[in-house]
Amino acid sequence: MRALASFPLIAAAIALPQTAHAQSVGVDSGDTAWMILCALIVLIAALPGLALRRAGLANARNGLSAAAQGLGMAATASLAWGIAGYSLAYAPGGGWLGGGANLFMGGMADLREGLTVPETAFALFQMTLALLGVTLIAGALAERARFGWMLLFAPLWLLIVYAPVARWMWGGGWLAELGALDFAGALVVHLTAGCSALVLGLIIGPRERAEGGAHAPLLTLAGSAMLWVGLMAANGGWALGAANDAASALLNTHFAACAGLIGWALTDRLLGGRTSATGLASGAIAGLVAISASAGLVGGAGAMAIGLIAAIACRIVAGMIGRGRIDDPARIFAVHGVGGLIGALLLIPFTPATLGGVGFDPSVGYGAIIAAQLIGIAAIAVWAMLGSAILGLGLSFILPMRVSADEEATGLDAAHHGQQAWDFR
Known part of the structure; x- marks a missing residue:
């Protein structure tokens, strides 16, 4: 099965961080500046972008708490990344986890092996992707989860759920060796966060x-616009340098977002409803999520098709979930979980060179390619759900997961007003 890892023709776009740009001999200031810039833009999406989106989608009594919870989770998760998360994902080690060479950000090389950027720049960029996943989960639990519980959950989730998945796909782990592909996070970030949220x-x-939810659609649109730009930076940054691959990934990402917006709006109309502003934003995000799997691997036509198909599928799932028991104010599973899954699957038919993609090694059959991708999707989904369930239930014995009925009825903004705003009840 290890032979499957060799099937893409363009190694620079999808290779493991240890092997990309293998001919580099020193730090390239342009590539370094590009990765730092992309990291900062992703951070804008993960912090103010998602905070505004959560606040706008929440009830008026919970907008402030919905925005603040994700910021708190990002803080504790960032510390976990610096202490052990990066090392578990990317330090030399085995196929399941990295070793301890980079604990507390120690042992960082002046040049990341195989790249043209310092290891600190690489670690910074990877941290912003991890924080994006953490803060997405906050949107699914808004208006009823305890702030203290969320602060405890975030760093443990990053270490136990996210870091192993990043290792498997991006750190030279067993899924990468098997041949599973994820260019910029459809599986590692979005499917993992979506299944955890579910x-x-x-x-x-x-x-x-x-x-009375979604009390401020304008805030939702503003946050979604930041997320649009931030996910473009995530995909462009994964080109690992300021070159043609980055520009191609950015173009494809934008095309997919635009097609996704149109796809969601058309589906709204066909299903007998009206197109809403927040629906348009969700459609664009669905396209952005889906293309994350293949932004540097497909052509423009493929990117448009992926965004369109993914948005239609996400809209249908969102409608089904809305009639069920699952209460997900920010549609994290429907948009990010389903969007990531669809994008990972559509990578296969749209990557061939005949459709403008980079192509596959002709010596590897499509059956093997499909098998590797399905195994990757299944393994990540199961790991995310099991890990999140065990963590969520385990922590609830230490600190209740849900606020009291009185606090929920009053609204978390009012219940946590003043000096008691961010206590650990």
């Missing part, structure tokens, strides 16, 4: 008073 939503249960 199981945590089932555990915590629906809101008692879900009516």
